[in-house]
Amino acid sequence: MTAFSSEYHVVEDEHKDTRGYNIAAVLCAVVLLALTVTTVVLGRKAAYELETVPSFELAIDEGRYSDALDIYRGVQDDVLKSSPDNQTTSNATRIQMLDDMQNIVRTRVDEICNRIISNRYVLTPSDINFLDSMKELTSSVVSERLYSICEEFLLGKVEKPVVTYFFDQLQPIGNFSATANPLLRELDFIETATGDVQNAEESLGNGDYIAAVKKYTQVNANYEGFVGDYCEKRISSIKAEMYEPMMAEGEHLLSTYKFYSAESLFSDLAVIFPEDEMIKSNLLTATSHTSEVKEYRGKIECICVRSLIADTEVAFSGRYNSSNTKLHLTVKEFEKILENLYERGYVLVDVEDLIDQRDPTFLLERNLKVPKGKKPLIVVIEDLQYSVADYRCGTCRKLVLNDENQVCGEYQNNAGETVVSRTAEAIGLLDVFVEKHPDFTYDGAKGIISVSGHEACFGYVVAAGEIEERNAALSAANLPQLTNITNDDIDFARSKVTEIKNVLADNGWKFASCTYSYIADCRNTEKQVLVEDCAKWEDQIGSLFGEVHILVYPNGNYIYGTDDRAVYFKNKGYRIFFGGGATPYHIYGDNYLFVDRAMMSYTTLNRKAYKDLFDYTQIIDPARKTDQDTKQG
Numbered sequence: 001m002t003a004f005s006s007e008y009h010v011v012e013d014e015h016k017d018t019r020g021y022n023i024a025a026v027l028c029a030v031v032l033l034a035l036t037v038t039t040v041v042l043g044r045k046a047a048y049e050l051e052t053v054p055s056f057e058l059a060i061d062e063g064r065y066s067d068a069l070d071i072y073r074g075v076q077d078d079v080l081k082s083s084p085d086n087q088t089t090s091n092a093t094r095i096q097m098l099d100d101m102q103n104i105v106r107t108r109v110d111e112i113c114n115r116i117i118s119n120r121y122v123l124t125p126s127d128i129n130f131l132d133s134m135k136e137l138t139s140s141v142v143s144e145r146l147y148s149i150c151e152e153f154l155l156g157k158v159e160k161p162v163v164t165y166f167f168d169q170l171q172p173i174g175n176f177s178a179t180a181n182p183l184l185r186e187l188d189f190i191e192t193a194t195g196d197v198q199n200a201e202e203s204l205g206n207g208d209y210i211a212a213v214k215k216y217t218q219v220n221a222n223y224e225g226f227v228g229d230y231c232e233k234r235i236s237s238i239k240a241e242m243y244e245p246m247m248a249e250g251e252h253l254l255s256t257y258k259f260y261s262a263e264s265l266f267s268d269l270a271v272i273f274p275e276d277e278m279i280k281s282n283l284l285t286a287t288s289h290t291s292e293v294k295e296y297r298g299k300i301e302c303i304c305v306r307s308l309i310a311d312t313e314v315a316f317s318g319r320y321n322s323s324n325t326k327l328h329l330t331v332k333e334f335e336k337i338l339e340n341l342y343e344r345g346y347v348l349v350d351v352e353d354l355i356d357q358r359d360p361t362f363l364l365e366r367n368l369k370v371p372k373g374k375k376p377l378i379v380v381i382e383d384l385q386y387s388v389a390d391y392r393c394g395t396c397r398k399l400v401l402n403d404e405n406q407v408c409g410e411y412q413n414n415a416g417e418t419v420v421s422r423t424a425e426a427i428g429l430l431d432v433f434v435e436k437h438p439d440f441t442y443d444g445a446k447g448i449i450s451v452s453g454h455e456a457c458f459g460y461v462v463a464a465g466e467i468e469e470r471n472a473a474l475s476a477a478n479l480p481q482l483t484n485i486t487n488d489d490i491d492f493a494r495s496k497v498t499e500i501k502n503v504l505a506d507n508g509w510k511f512a513s514c515t516y517s518y519i520a521d522c523r524n525t526e527k528q529v530l531v532e533d534c535a536k537w538e539d540q541i542g543s544l545f546g547e548v549h550i551l552v553y554p555n556g557n558y559i560y561g562t563d564d565r566a567v568y569f570k571n572k573g574y575r576i577f578f579g580g581g582a583t584p585y586h587i588y589g590d591n592y593l594f595v596d597r598a599m600m601s602y603t604t605l606n607r608k609a610y611k612d613l614f615d616y617t618q619i620i621d622p623a624r625k626t627d628q629d630t631k632q633g
Contacts, residue, residue: 053100060104063126065133072101072137105134109141116169117149117162123169132174142170143179150183150226154190156198163187186226193219193227200234209242210268239272250282256507257434258444259289289438295367299584300354301346301613302378303337304552304597305329307386307395310424312623313414315394325393326602330621334426337600338433340614342440347374348430350445352510354586355593357549357575363591370442379447380552380578380597381426383514386459388473396425398459399500406431407503410459431507446508448578450552452518453541458500460493461485463540497544512550512578513537523557527565534572549575556580556597561589582609 052071059068079094108130115121123131131138149166152158164187171180200215213235220231246269253262266283273279309315309330316325329337347370356364370376386398396409400420409424422428427449434441451457455470461482471481501511516537519525542548551574553559558579559566566577570591581596582604588594598610602624606616 052097053104056101057104060108060130060134063129065130069133069135069137072098075101102137105137106141109138109145113142113145113166113170116166117158120165121169123173128173131170131176135174139175139179142173142176146170146176146179146183147226150187150190151230153187154194154197154227154230155201156194160187160191183226189223189225189227193223197227197230204238209238209246210265210272213238213242213272214268243273247278247282253444254282254285256444257289257438257441258508259286259438260293260443262286263290290371291439292372293369293442294372296370296376297367298375300349300368300376300378300586300595301584302351302380302578302586302595302597303600303613304380304382304578304580305334305426305600306382307384307390308334308409308424308426308429309394310396310409310411310419310421311394311413312621313394314392314412316623316625317414324390328390328393328395329600329602330623331423331429332621332623333602333605333619334600335423335429335433336619337614338430338440340618341377342433342437344613345373345375346377346613347371347439348434348441348445348447349376349378350443350508350510351378351448351550351576351593351595353445355575355588360573361591363575363588363593365588371439374442376442378595378597379426379430380512381447381449382552383452383518383554384449384458385452385454385456385518387455388470388477388479391477391479396459398456399425399427401500401503405503407500407507427504427509441508444508446510448510448512448550448552449504450512450514450550450578451541451545452514452554453516453537454518457541457544458497460497462490462494462497462544464490465536465540494544501545510550511545511548512552512576513542513548513574514552514554516541518554520554521557522553522565523559525565527568530565531568534569538572547573549573550578551576552578552597553580556599558594561592561594566592582607 052075056068056071059065059071075094075097079091079098082091082094112121112123112127112131116123131142146167149158149163153160153163167180167184170176171184196215196219200212200219203209203211203215216231216235216238220228220235223231246265250262250265250269253259253265263283263286266279266286269276269279270283306328309325309328312330315328315330349368349370354366354368356366368376384399386396391397391412394411396411398410400408400410402408402420402422406422407425407427408420408422409428410418410420411424413419422432426447430446434446453463453466455466455473456462461467461470464485464487467482467485474481505511513534515522515530516533519530519533522530551569556579558577559569561570561577569577575591576593576595578595578597580599582598583596584598585596586594598604602620604610605619610616
């Protein structure tokens with residue numbers, strides 16, 4: 001290569017390097033310029049977005065309503081021009097700006113409207129100018145307020161003069177008359193419908209969805225226009241609100257054998273939701289378990305049992321055999337009684353179906369209804385506190401819930417083992433019997449459980465005052481004492497009783513007091529003793545059971561209804577009283593119902609009065625060694 005050519009190549013390389021630097025410089029300048037422009041644009045855009053709403057509000061404050069509308073409509077046009085799929089931050093910001101501007105106007109319109117309604121405010125020229133000039137922004141809010149005050153009038157929340165004054169102030173302005181005039185013409189119709197609409201809302205407030213829909217449907221059939229539209233809106237809203245809770249309630253009624261109530265509920269729901277297949281299916285299930293019912297005016301049988309002998313080996317062994325076993329039926333004996341009663345056409349009823357006790361000062365007689373061909377039966381289970389003295393009779397020691405949330409009895413067998421069984425106590429036996437024979441209960445009725453507080457409740461020590469009583473009984477039976485019982489222990493026991501009570505109540509059982517101390521002879525007990533005992537029961541036991549309206553006199557030793565002591569009980573809320581007697585008897589007194597109960601025990605089973613209930617020869621448990629102690633009643 002020559003020197004010349006070598007020099008040439010050097011110069012050429014230098015030129016190439018210079019061009020590269022120039023291109024890079026130009027590109028950098030372009031990028032920098034683009035960034036500068038973008039920054040300026042974004043800055044101006046951000047400033048615009050930040051200033052738009054304040055500018056809108058300032059224009060309104062200064063009375064420049066045309067400018068305010070231009071600002072609003074400009075943003076609105078930008079939003080409308082953008083694609084519906086445009087989810088950019090910028091578009092979302094514009095939509096928020098529209099909302100903010102609308103809220104500014106709404107706040108001012110609402111303030112004016114509220115002053116008109118509350119203070120009979122007279123619109124000033126400035127108010128009128130604002131309401132008229134802001135066009136669609138004020139029109140939409142005023143229209144809502146016109147409809148709203150008509151709804152309030154329909155619901156009885158405002159008087160008619162307030163409504164007419166409100167319309168008088170707003171109707172002449174701008175295009176408000178387009179909404180106001182048709183509503184004004186309907187005010188008389190709205191006034192006529194107020195009573196029925198308010199009745200529908202009262203039903204809804206009481207949780208009676210079906211009555212509310214029925215009443216709104218009736219109103220809707222008689223009115224068009226505003227009232228009709230309002231009724232349709234409320235019906236649609238109530239239907240959406242009621243469906244799930246009503247379906248749950250109906251299915252629960254079916255699961256607890258309240259077939260007549262379920263039939264009534266699903267029949268109503270079938271009218272409201274005519275296309276719903278689940279409702280149709282549930283209605284079919286209910287009707288397949290119901291039959292024709294008729295009013296019943298004959299005698300009403302009432303049987304009463306104590307806690308059952310769950311373990312006959314404990315009860316009748318030489319080691320523990322006690323004369324107290326004659327007061328208790330065995331599990332088999334009670335089961336046989338139920339079978340006999342069922343075969344003879346008896347059906348369980350709720351004693352509270354005999355009365356209307358809505359008025360606390362006056363009790364009304366109600367005609368009892370039962371399935372055609374059936375005879376009513378009331379069952380009372382006496383004093384389920386589970387005294388230690390009865391342990392040797394083979395009875396349960398307490399009630400418990402099993403894994404399926406079913407009430408069971410718990411007892412100790414002859415080997416000292418703890419046994420839990422549904423059929424160890426009358427409660428579970430009756431529940432199981434109804435599961436096998438659903439027609440043995442009328443609408444899920446089971447029985448009445450009376451409870452005292454002496455020693456325990458359902459076998460649990462639920463008050464500090466019971467500890468001493470329980471320990472005295474344990475000592476007499478040569479059993480270990482309760483020690484170190486804390487308030488937490490008592491609270492836990494109370495929670496257990498509450499859980500059991502809730503399950504029982506949910507499954508058709510009712511509750512009664514049989515006095516705190518299970519007073520053996522109330523008839524010959526001083527009033528002050530009864531008053532103190534009643535207060536103790538309410539504090540320690542009644543607080544677990546809620547409102548209790550039934551009093552079961554221990555041993556049937558009742559007090560006459562006119563006696564001052566009975567009046568005291570009535571004033572405490574007791575409306576149904578159970579005495580004792582082998583033959584069925586009930587009578588309505590001054591604000592109370594009295595019913596005799598027939599005690600079922602080993603010593604009474606063969607009474608002649610019971611021959612219509614069962615065959616005595618089929619009842620006695622072979623586990624009893626002898627029936628020689630059974631005497632003709």
